[in-house]
Amino acid sequence: MRRYSLPALAALTALTALTAAACSKSPDTDAAPSSPPERPTATSSATQSPPPEHTRKPEPPAPSAADGRNTDACTDGNCEITVTKPVTIRFKGPDGTAATLSVTEVGPDKIEYEVKSGNGQSKGGASGAGQGCITVLRPNGSGNSCGGLPGTRPSAQPNAVVIQATTGANGTALLHIVTP
Numbered sequence: 001m002r003r004y005s006l007p008a009l010a011a012l013t014a015l016t017a018l019t020a021a022a023c024s025k026s027p028d029t030d031a032a033p034s035s036p037p038e039r040p041t042a043t044s045s046a047t048q049s050p051p052p053e054h055t056r057k058p059e060p061p062a063p064s065a066a067d068g069r070n071t072d073a074c075t076d077g078n079c080e081i082t083v084t085k086p087v088t089i090r091f092k093g094p095d096g097t098a099a100t101l102s103v104t105e106v107g108p109d110k111i112e113y114e115v116k117s118g119n120g121q122s123k124g125g126a127s128g129a130g131q132g133c134i135t136v137l138r139p140n141g142s143g144n145s146c147g148g149l150p151g152t153r154p155s156a157q158p159n160a161v162v163i164q165a166t167t168g169a170n171g172t173a174l175l176h177i178v179t180p
Contacts, residue, residue: 064082065081065174066079067081069083069084071087074090077161077178078179080153081175082168082172082173083103083173084171085103086106087102087103088100089103091161095139097118099115099118100115100117101175101177102115106172108168108169108170109127109128110167111127113165115135115137120137126167127167129167130148130149130151131146131147131149132149134154135163153176156178156179160179161179162178163175164176
């Protein structure tokens with residue numbers, strides 16, 4: 001067996017300890033990654049802040065119409081237009097006489113109007129999302145039906161003019177006038 005001097009033995013012990021320390025893992029790197037700190041939860045809606053601007057729902061787009069906003073497209077009794085304010089539209093009635101559709105109010109999810117044809121007149125109005133009215137003009141009278149509408153163009157009816165007015169969320173109403 002080999003004998004070492006005391007200073008050599010002390011140096012060998014120190015070198016062994018340093019080597020062992022350098023090769024071992026520290027307790028911080030051995031542990032599993034720490035979980036994120038818990039987020040505080042709101043206890044009432046009064047303490048919650050409003051959602052950031054980029055997370056708010058955008059307003060739906062205005063309905064598009066085949067004839068845009070051109071009221072002159074309705075003079076022949078067939079059109080699809082959007083309106084954003086009161087307007088009067090002239091067209092041929094069911095018996096060929098002059099008729100008028102006067103939109104008296106338009107707003108978010110709201111429309112009111114009046115139709116005159118010959119000696120008759122009819123009023124319609126609706127409010128609420130997806131609501132509207134259908135007015136049917138005939139040579140001997142007219143009729144209205146208001147409520148939820150399917151969102152499709154009305155069908156032509158023999159000897160009649162069909163008017164459909166549908167509300168829009170952004171204050172733009174969609175009007176259809178259909179003749180046979």
